Amino acid sequence: MSIPAFGLGTFRLKGQQVIDSVKMGVELGYRHIDTAQVYENESEVGQAIAESGVxxxxxxxxxxxxxxxxxxxxxxxxxxxxxxxxxxxxVDLTLIHWPSPNDELPVADYLGSLLEAREQGLTRQIGISNFTVSHMRQAIEAVGVENIATNQVEIHPFLQNRKVVDFAREQGLHLTAYMPLAVGKVMQDEVLKSIGEAHRASAAQVTLAWLLQQGFAIIPSSTKRANLQANLEAQELRLSDEEMARIATLDRGERLANPGFAPHWD
Incomplete structure (x- = not known):
């Protein structure tokens, strides 16, 4: 089962807020739900899924x-x-959220354990997240690229992560873009807004369309029904080559997810 290109992120959503977001999202047509152990909302996501009726x-x-x-x-x-x-x-997909801090544990060890989890039937697919080129090399060597469903990394107009993207494409490794709207910062960008005006679309919709046209899966999040619906509608938007090229100029290396234990970025 391939990863649905359009998903619903739940990072930073807690309690009733995440229950409502997931239930609204599923009602509107979202079928890919993304959570994590550290989000401390798996129970609420599970409740929302159970109550969704899907x-x-x-x-x-x-x-x-x-x-x-x-x-x-x-x-x-x-x-x-x-x-x-x-x-x-x-679950359909389990990711290693971050490489082991300071590489204290070998990539091969924990990916081997994750592969064992798949063999036990706990997860249908396995993958990685926040892996650098070096970590991707180690992962591929450990379990083979055919066993890595995706690398989920931060990608948006202001951080286009080109070294990671280029290497992944060379290897045939799928990518999922998180924080695709740069925590709302895309809404203030004049280039994105002007492209949106030409399509009667928002800067957010333009950004999501730009990511989808490059072949990434995306997992935007929202707690508002109107925004959840508008995000979905980005799938209908088609940007020209010239518009895609204009957005490509916006890269400024602005990384938003950069905790102290993060790896040395490419």
């Missing part, structure tokens, strides 16, 4: 293993805990 096999659910659970004896039990919180027997 058949399990129509939904694609992603979660991510946190860094404290990467050690071999912790990873699979932590995924089983995630499944219990999500009220699911299996």
């Amino acid at each position: 058949a399990r096999d129509e939904l694609f659910v992603t979660t991510k293993i946190w860094t404290s659970n990467l050690a071999g004896d912790k990873l699979i039990p932590s995924l089983k805990d995630s499944l219990a919180r999500l009220r699911l027997e299996q």
Whole structure:
């Protein structure tokens, strides 16, 4: 099962807020839901899915293993805990959320454990997140590119992450763009707004269309029904080559997700 190109992110959403967002999203047609252990909202996401009335096999659910659970004896039990919180027997995709801080644990070790989790039927696919070119090389060497469903990384007009993108494409490795709207910053950009005016679309819709046209999966989030609907409508927007090129000039290396334990970025 391929990863649906359009997903619903749940980062920073907690309690009733995430329940409402997921239920509204599913009602509007979202079928790809993205969560993580560290978001501390898996239980609420699971509740929203259970109450949505949509058949399990129509939904694609992603979660991510946190860094404290990467050690071999912790990873699979932590995924089983995630499944219990999500009220699911299996997730569709499990990602390593971040490489082991300071590379204390070898990539091959925790990806091997994740592959074992797949073999046990806990997850249909496995993948990676926030992996640099070096980490992607190690991952491919460890389990083969055919066993890595995606690398989920920050990509938006102001951080186009070209070295990671180019390497992934060379290897045939799919990419998922998180923070695709740069936490709302795209809405203030004059280039994106002017392109949007030509299409009777918002700067956010232009940005999402730009990412989709490059072949990325995207996981924007929102707590407002109108925004969830508008984001979905970006799938109908087609940008010209010239418009795509204009957006390509906006890259300024503005990284928004950069915790102290992050790897050395490319």
